[in-house]
Amino acid sequence: MLKTLHNRTRIQYFLGLAIGFFFGFLLQKGGVCHYDIIMQQLLLQDFTVVKIILTAILTGMVGVYAMRDAGWVRLHKKPGSLGATIPGPLIFGIGFAILGYCPGTSVGAVGHGALDALIGGVIGIMAGAGLYAALYPRLKERVLPFGSFGDKTLIDLVSARNPWFVIIPVAVFIAVFLAVLEIVGL
């Protein structure tokens, strides 16, 4: 791994900014910083958001696991539990439909002049995150650890001997799903 580079704080700030720049550029060019595109996805009429996410997952998965096999990168897996991973993301989803943007696309939407994404999105999301920080001590003891499933991957879940026994079927499934979307004209 590129440990020396990882420890260069200033270069890392610049890399964060640069990777963010291209990420924002792509989100904007993909059209997914627009309220109408996101809402039409949630209404299952336009599948641009799903197409971008699934293609990113497919590309990212193959590359990251290949680099991990080569010893170039390590994984960053988030642990979860029933008490954290079900209620939090459901509240997120409800807010996602009411706001019409997610955190990344709300910042991107401000970039094309969406003022509802600035006032509701950027300010609201910060307020929500601050509110969570205030309530965190109450959830920490009992709710968050409830039904913990650790940082298992789908590979661990099926106890595959070789990770590619899972990666390849997932890749094929995503490719077939995208092909079906194109065939049915979504």
Place this chain on the structure above:
Amino acid sequence: MDIFQTLANHLFISIWPPYMVGVGIGILCWLAFLLSDHPIGVSTAFAKSAGMIEMAVRGPEVRNKPYYQENTPAIDWGWMLVAGLFLGAFTAAWLSGDINWKWVPQMWEDTFGPSILLRLGAALFGGICVGFGARWGSGCTSGHGISGTLQLVLTSWIAVFCFFAGGVAVAFIMYRII
């Protein structure tokens, strides 16, 4: 030469094909892991910003809150990523002449009317839920939806299912029932 010409022309086009954008984001995930030992994620930066604002208002003792002890409110790689995200999104829209200052999105206006106050109130409420839920579930559409799922992490696949389950249900209530 033709390839460069095509690429240059693409900079001024409003919309790129979703598969091209998806592959590009996937490659950025490789670079983030390789060059920075970080997955791409956006919502942590919002929590850190909230903490920094609270510190500016209420003083440094905010740092003693249990949440901020675990998530230091300071500028870091992830915060720079979000700053870059804004600049990149702005540049993309600017190159194709797509910057339009707007308070109410078209689709919202067609269903709920042109009231700016109604739209901002709803967006603020939705935003608070998004921020609160993202931190409760430790990630958003980027951190779980792309970075976590591509590592095949179970937590992230469950989180993404819940993001879309909640989102689709409320979108149908808003646009098909009300």
